[in-house]
Amino acid sequence: MNEAGLPLLSLIILLPLPGAIATGVTRNVKLAKKIALAIAGLELILTLIAVHLFNATNSNNFQLVEHYAWIPGLNIEFLVGIDGISVLFLPMSALLTFMAIIASWNSVQHLHRFHFALLLALEGVTIGVFSALDMALFFLFWELTLPPIFFLIGLWGIGPKRRSAAMKYTLFMLFGGVPLLFAIIILAINHAIVVEGSIPQNLSFSLPVLLETPLPDNLQAIVFLLLLCGFAVKAPLIPFHTWLPTAAMEGPTQMTALLTGLKLGVYGILRFTMPLAPSAAVEYSWALGILGAITLVYGALIALQQSNLRRLLAYASVSHVGLVIIGIASLNMQGIQGAIFQLFNFTLVAGSLMLVAGFIQHRLGSTEAVHLGGLAKVMPRLTSFYFLFALASIGVPGTNGFPAELLLIIGALTAHPSLGITALAGAVLSAAYMLSFTRRAFFGPITQTAVNQALDLRPRELALLCVPALLIVVFGFFPNSVLKINQKAVEAWLSRLLDQPVFESNEIASLTATR
Numbered sequence: 001m002n003e004a005g006l007p008l009l010s011l012i013i014l015l016p017l018p019g020a021i022a023t024g025v026t027r028n029v030k031l032a033k034k035i036a037l038a039i040a041g042l043e044l045i046l047t048l049i050a051v052h053l054f055n056a057t058n059s060n061n062f063q064l065v066e067h068y069a070w071i072p073g074l075n076i077e078f079l080v081g082i083d084g085i086s087v088l089f090l091p092m093s094a095l096l097t098f099m100a101i102i103a104s105w106n107s108v109q110h111l112h113r114f115h116f117a118l119l120l121a122l123e124g125v126t127i128g129v130f131s132a133l134d135m136a137l138f139f140l141f142w143e144l145t146l147p148p149i150f151f152l153i154g155l156w157g158i159g160p161k162r163r164s165a166a167m168k169y170t171l172f173m174l175f176g177g178v179p180l181l182f183a184i185i186i187l188a189i190n191h192a193i194v195v196e197g198s199i200p201q202n203l204s205f206s207l208p209v210l211l212e213t214p215l216p217d218n219l220q221a222i223v224f225l226l227l228l229c230g231f232a233v234k235a236p237l238i239p240f241h242t243w244l245p246t247a248a249m250e251g252p253t254q255m256t257a258l259l260t261g262l263k264l265g266v267y268g269i270l271r272f273t274m275p276l277a278p279s280a281a282v283e284y285s286w287a288l289g290i291l292g293a294i295t296l297v298y299g300a301l302i303a304l305q306q307s308n309l310r311r312l313l314a315y316a317s318v319s320h321v322g323l324v325i326i327g328i329a330s331l332n333m334q335g336i337q338g339a340i341f342q343l344f345n346f347t348l349v350a351g352s353l354m355l356v357a358g359f360i361q362h363r364l365g366s367t368e369a370v371h372l373g374g375l376a377k378v379m380p381r382l383t384s385f386y387f388l389f390a391l392a393s394i395g396v397p398g399t400n401g402f403p404a405e406l407l408l409i410i411g412a413l414t415a416h417p418s419l420g421i422t423a424l425a426g427a428v429l430s431a432a433y434m435l436s437f438t439r440r441a442f443f444g445p446i447t448q449t450a451v452n453q454a455l456d457l458r459p460r461e462l463a464l465l466c467v468p469a470l471l472i473v474v475f476g477f478f479p480n481s482v483l484k485i486n487q488k489a490v491e492a493w494l495s496r497l498l499d500q501p502v503f504e505s506n507e508i509a510s511l512t513a514t515r
Contacts, residue, residue: 007066008046008049008050008053008064009050009064009066009080009081009082009131010066010078010080011046012043012046012047012050012090012127012131013080013124013125013127013128013131014124015039015042015043015046015124016039016043016120016121016123016124017120017121017124019035019036019038019039019040019120020039020117020118020120020121020124021117022035022039023035023036023039023113023116023117023120024113024114024117025113026113029112029113032112032113032116033101033105033112033116036101036116036117036119036120037098037101037102039120040094040097040098040101040119040120040123041098043094043097043098043123043127044091044094044095044098046094047090047091047093047094047127048091050064050082050087050090050091051087051088051090051091054082054087054485056084056484056485056487056488057488058488059083059084059087059485059486059487059488059489060083060084060488060489060491060492061083062081062082062083062133062208063081063082063083064080064081064082065079065080065081065133066078066079066080066081067079067080067133067134070134070137071136073200074136074200074203074205075200075201075202075203075204075205075206076134076136076137076205077134077137077205077206078134078137079132079133079134079137079206079207080128080131080132080133080137081131081133082130082131083489084485084486084487084488084489084490085270085271085340085486085489085490085493086130086131086267086271087485087486088344088482088485088486089130089262089267089343089344089347090127090130090131092261092262092344092347092348093123093126093127093130093262093347094123094127095347095467095468096257096258096261096262096347096351097119097120097122097123097126097258099257099351099352099355099464099467099468100119100254100255100257100258100355101116101119101254102460102461102464103253103254103257103355103358103359103461103464104116104119104252104254105460106362107252107254107358107362108156108252111155111156114151114155115152115155115156118148118151118152119148119152119254121148122145122148122149122152122258125141125144125145125148126141126145126258126262126264128140128141128144129141129142129145129264129267130267133206133207133208134205134206134207135184135187135188135205135206135207135210135272136184136205137205138207138272139177139180139181139184142177142180142264142268143177145173145264146170146173146174149166149169149170149255149259150166150167150169150170151166152251152252152255153165153166153169153247153250153251153252153255154166154167156251156252156255157250157251157252158250158251158252158253158361159249159250159251160250161246161250162250162251164246164250165243165246165247165249165250165251166250166251168242168243168246168247169243169246169247172233172240172243173233173234175233176229176230176231176232176233176234176240176265177230178230179225179226179227179229179230180226180227180230180231182226183222183223183226183227183230184205186219186222186223186226187205187210187213187215187223187276188203188204188205188210189203190213190215190216190219191203191204191209191210191213192204194213194214207272210276211275211276211496215276215277215279217279220277220278220279220280221277221280221283221284223276223277223280224273224277224280224281224284225280227268227269227272227273227276227277228269228273228288230268231265231266231268231269231272231273232265232269232291233265234264234265234268235263235265235266235269235321235325236265236318236321237265237291237292237295237321237322237325238291238294238295238298238299238318238322241295241299241318244259244260244314244317244318245311245314245315247259247314248260248310248311248313248314248354249308249310249311249314252358253310253354253355253357253358253361254355254358256310256314256354257350257351257352257354257355257358258351260313260314260317260346260350260351260354261346261347261348261350261351261354262346262347262351263321263324263343263346266321266324266325266328266339266343267343269325269328270328270336270339270340270343274328274493274497275493275496275497278496278497281497282331282497282498285329285330285331285415286329286416288325288328288329289325289326289329289330289412289415289416289419291322291325292321292322292323292324292325292326292327292328292329292419293322293326293419293422293423294322295318295319295321295322295325296319296320296322296323296325296326296422296423296426297319297322297422297425297426297429298318298319298322299315299316299317299318299319299320299321299322300315300316300319300426300429300430300432300433301429302315302318303315303316303319303429303433304429304432304433304436306433306437307368307369307370308367308368308369309357309360309367309368309369309372309437309441310354310357310361310367312433312437313350313353313354313357316350316393316430316433316434317346317350319426319429319430320342320346320350320393320430322426323342323405323408323423323426324339324342324343324408325339326408326412326419326422326423327339327342327407327408327411327412329415329419330411330412330414330415330416330419331415331494331497331498332411332414332415332494333411333490333491333494334407334408334410334411334414335407335408335410335411335412335414335415336411336490336493336494337407337483337486337487337490338403338404338405338406338407338408338409338410338411339408340486340490341400341403341404341407341479341482341483342401342404342405342408344400344404344482345392345400345401345404345475348392348400348468348471348472348475349389349392349393349400349401349468349472350393351468352385352389352465352468352469353386353389353390353393355464355465356382356385356386356389356465359382359457359461360372360375360382363450363454363455364448364450364451364454365450369437369440369441371448371450371451372440372441372442372448372451373440373441373443373444373445373446373447373448373451374442374443374444374445374446374447374451374452375441375442375451375454376442376443377446378446378451378452378453378454378456379454379455379456379457380456381456381457381462382456382457383442385457385465385469386438386442387438387442388469388472388473389468389469389472390434390435390438392472392476393430393434394427394430394431394434394435395427395430397476398473398476398477399472399473399476400471400472400473400474400475400476400479401472401476402476403475403476403479403483404479405423405427408423409423409424409427
């Protein structure tokens with residue numbers, strides 16, 4: 001691990017907190033909005049600095065590492081760092097939050113300061129999830145995402161059942177947190193047993209230490225299933241997916257953009273589930289692949305039947321998660337790099353599509369296809385951006401979706417032909433539901449008076465969508481700019497699963513002592 005001289009990650013994680021407080025206590029609403037936007041912009045700059053300082057040639061090691069004593073009695077630390085797998089999710093989280101603040105600039109009609117303060121607070125804990133290297137700290141950040149999302153859905157939702165949707169989301173996440181906590185405790189106790197120490201003195205929650213601590217075969221399957229169950233709820237995977245369409249229909253679109261664009265659950269599977277129980281991960285990779293295939297096809301088939309853009313995008317998000325899980329289950333270089341690339345793309349593509357749906361909802365009061373016919377005639381700029389994002393979603397060459405899906409399909413075909421064929425079928429279904437809805441909603445005759453009077457994108461909204469649109473094209477033509485950052489990290493990740501070294505207990509004790 002390479003420790004940081006400047007506490008940059010701590011600054012990135014903690015800066016939104018005073019920003020949220022300043023936003024909440026400022027009496028002037030316009031000033032509060034400007035403070036929130038300034039803090040979000042500063043966060044984006046700091047995350048880009050972190051990417052600039054990151055050494056891609058050494059991406060398999062954790063960098064910019066900071067560790068401070070937190071709960072010494074349990075050996076819990078404030079331990080943060082980034083590697084090639086996590087580094088790009090920091091600026092993507094900051095960018096999507098920045099976009100969400102701008103998108104909700106005029107759409108929020110009450111409790112403005114509280115709304116923007118919650119967005120900033122959510123940004124800080126989300127980046128904490130991507131940066132945490134202590135599993136107790138990770139679990140803290142994981143659970144701290146619940147309060148902001150609960151209030152954002154419940155107070156500013158656009159559906160009549162928004163409070164029920166907020167409660168449903170919270171209950172699902174609390175359910176998922178239980179197996180996560182059990183798995184973390186099992187791993188910490190196992191470390192104390194391996195080093196022949198005592199509890200609680202020799203507990204360890206440090207991810208780097210736990211990765212080098214052998215886990216007995218009788219615990220591998222238990223830890224794998226517990227972690228998978230916990231993260232599957234957040235991903236979401238079948239059958240834990242029902243909260244996402246509900247949140248998409250009842251919650252504010254800027255909040256749904258964050259939920260569809262930042263896949264914390266899939267990141268957890270990639271970061272923790274697979275490498276912490278490597279033998280079980282390899283043994284049950286076939287089951288994980290089947291679960292991903294079911295999620296992919298089921299989500300696509302349900303999306304094909306939708307007449308509402310927000311619900312369609314929610315099921316499309318579920319389907320794309322299934323494709324990423326297939327890539328992870330392939331256990332090869334193409335599949336894993338494609339999975340990380342696709343997670344990166346979710347922020348730009350899925351998040352932007354949901355924001356576009358929000359612009360339509362704000363203007364027309366509906367995203368039902370029957371109310372949207374002929375949008376391209378009166379809103380050409382919005383339609384152009386939507387069409388670009390839709391093409392990226394289905395993986396058309398020239399967009400960032402193409403290299404990601406190509407890698408995923410190649411990885412799946414290499415691992416097992418049936419998974420590859422399923423991934424190809426998913427790509428075809430993705431094109432079917434996106435293009436079908438586009439034809440119904442954006443083309444054809446105008447049948448609604450509200451559509452004929454709708455305003456196109458405002459300058460602020462136009463500038464907002466230009467950023468992801470530009471990045472989609474850049475990464476579509478230059479995918480190696482993303483792939484080279486995580487190459488070494490992916491190689492180390494695969495080596496850990498496929499070439500599992502056995503460590504003696506005294507070696508583990510020595511490694512722990514150096515901490």
